[in-house]
Amino acid sequence: MDERGALALLDAELEAVGDDAAVIDGLVVTTDMLHDRTDFPEGTTRYTAGWRSVAASLSDVAAMGATATAAVAAYAAPAFDREELLAFVRGASDVCEAVDAEYVGGDLDEHQEFTVATTAIGRTGAGGDGTDPVPRSGARPGDRVCVTGTLGRSAAALEMFERASDASAGDSSAADLRERANDLFRFEPRVAAGRALAPHATAMMDSSDGLARSLHQLSEASDCGFAIDGDRVPIDDAVRDVADDEAAALELATTFGEDFELVATVPEDELAAVREAADVPVTEIGTVLEREEGITLDGEPLADEGYTHG
């Protein structure tokens, strides 16, 4: 059984398992495990690792339209280096502060491979301001498809990490590339934008598996199709620095994933209110269709391809 199959099995087994996060008793709870081989490429600082791993869980809270309350992390490594541990904690604390949550520590474990498990907690409904969590299932034909921020940051960062590793040891550009890649890796979880979207969005999730896969998941949950306009997809500038041409840049921005932006559907007449309330650009990239019209990018079928979390 692969990871997607196993996750589907869990969904079927557990009632309270929600979309991006579980909802219980006014609380939103979500947990993620990340580890060296796949999630922290060579050159990722521990500060970035702390930021990013906690941010991944906070992004799930954002995707529910909830406020973020707290996060914890279990940190496993072959040995505990004081500076590395403090850098990790600073990264974790800083990203919590950025979304008005509190990093409240965690557990340590001796482990062959650097591994981080994070949990974030938020409030919605009864515990928050009365707004119900936004499901994946409410998109209606005619709604507009929106994304927050820009797409492709992680794709660009990974390419930069790779180029830095390939560069000769004395090459000063390697250090610059790594710094820029770390920067791109430290995304800001869209908690405030999620709050702005929540009263208006009919469906919402984060783009951690890539825009294409996210649209397929929303299509499945909402029983709808989508028409996306490639020209409107907000490709991050960094993607153009690593992609050969515009078509390659669009491909990375739509399928690579790990970007943790929000993908939401919003009735057209509520778009202005969302844009006014949000703290980041919310870009309209397409329209919700009937299911049988399929999922298209510039009129061509958009395959269910993207990042499967390993």
Next chain:
Amino acid sequence: MDERGALALLDAELEAVGDDAAVIDGLVVTTDMLHDRTDFPEGTTRYTAGWRSVAASLSDVAAMGATATAAVAAYAAPAFDREELLAFVRGASDVCEAVDAEYVGGDLDEHQEFTVATTAIGRTGAGGDGTDPVPRSGARPGDRVCVTGTLGRSAAALEMFERASDASAGDSSAADLRERANDLFRFEPRVAAGRALAPHATAMMDSSDGLARSLHQLSEASDCGFAIDGDRVPIDDAVRDVADDEAAALELATTFGEDFELVATVPEDELAAVREAADVPVTEIGTVLEREEGITLDGEPLADEGYTHG
């Protein structure tokens, strides 16, 4: 830096890091990571692993005197076997149900070594019934020292797992030993007992590091000493089945740890109320002394020895 040093560093760095769990905004949050080599000996079923790993976090909620709300687990393994995964989820769900909490799922990760990271959430103070979380710092000379349930279950279980592994393959007693060891490993988190103790206890923690180490930690936090009466320590019957004599049994029960019982200090005149409210035996095993009187077991100094979580 070893794990205890690293944990102390984290405590110093983070404000909201509490005793057994962090307290924020009426919520109690705690996370733990467990993995194959040290935490799940050969013969541990996935049902037991699910139960025990979630129970370890629920025990931290219990130690704060909070109600348990929910738990999540990130499950990492080299491959996902349907039956193993379902057994794990059933174990996790069943232990949550036993303490009136809900298991709300988690994350899956491909990982060389079987690793589980669990987070439990509870409510206290504003979010619960108005009882403040019980700290480790309030023990006063003259208070009585109490423990819930029995001590030494995990020590006995580990010995049984080892004997089962040493037995020849066709030996039917190996299967019996493993079944009994799994049984002992699936402890019930003392959430209800923690609630019963909370209005009365001056200090409380769980015994996951062993009674001896717990007393040293309470001594440090409360600036007090302890006199423990060995005859009164509630040694689990299973310990006597694996220990050579009564002295060895007492040694295992006091130092081995991983038992997740509650160790609390209670004013003498409130003991009867605690016993009446608790759903498990609460045994009085000694007295709180002044710090300079030290920590003694039957009049002999009790060393700070026990299980250091690996």
